[in-house]
Amino acid sequence: MTAFETKSEALRSYGQTAMAGLFSLAVFSLILIHVFDIDTEDIKSFFAPDTSDKVVGRKGPKNKAGDVDEIRQYSEFVIVKHKTLNLQITTGIRYDNSSDQNIESQWCYARARKGTDSGFSVHLTIQEINDGETLSYAPFAVQTLREFGLTQVQAKDLTSYCRFR
Incomplete structure (x- = not known):
């Protein structure tokens, strides 16, 4: 695996992790809105x-x-x-x-x-x-x-x- 492919794979993994974090934050916000009316x-x-x-x-x-x-x-x-x-x-x-x-x-x-x-x-x-x-x-x-x-x-x-x- 080349250095470019390694960096690309790292960025792809980071992007997926960031998106999962944003999704979790959105779900948590919706739960707070619902729980506290x-x-x-x-x-x-x-x-x-x-x-x-x-x-x-x-x-x-x-x-x-x-x-x-x-x-x-x-x-x-x-x-x-x-x-x-x-x-x-x-x-x-x-x-x-x-x-x-x-x-x-x-x-x-x-x-x-x-x-x-x-x-x-x-x-x-x-x-x-x-x-x-x-x-x-x-x-x-x-x-x-x-x-x-x-x-x-x-x-x-x-x-x-x-x-x-």
């Missing part, structure tokens, strides 16, 4: 924050043209699991930008499993706060409550699980 929308928003580049009057980094101040909004999510109703209540908090704690808006919703699917598929918006004004969605539509298996009283009680600031 992590919502994929929350994962997406963590790795890909809002990139809408809202233009506001505060100073921010200059764009390439240098003619506009850009501010990127950031969102924080607080997830509370309601064990007896088997729901996940998520509170979203959107900040004007990353350099101050000025809250632009907040929202709270519940998600529940539907059928045998392991993902969350039923969504119920509970409350929103925009510019200091609270919008409550109670009383909820009967059909929506039926999908969750909730009464009006139980649904209204979900507001106590919202983690607004």
Whole structure:
């Protein structure tokens, strides 16, 4: 076997080992997501924050043209699991930008499993706060409550699980 063939064989073996490691990491990640009931929308928003580049009057980094101040909004999510109703209540908090704690808006919703699917598929918006004004969605539509298996009283009680600031 020549030196070239030996190096080629070593690289082929290394590549197979690396691919096996990446596959194992992917499987482990999926298991963690399933075991801890992590919502994929929350994962997406963590790795890909809002990139809408809202233009506001505060100073921010200059764009390439240098003619506009850009501010990127950031969102924080607080997830509370309601064990007896088997729901996940998520509170979203959107900040004007990353350099101050000025809250632009907040929202709270519940998600529940539907059928045998392991993902969350039923969504119920509970409350929103925009510019200091609270919008409550109670009383909820009967059909929506039926999908969750909730009464009006139980649904209204979900507001106590919202983690607004």
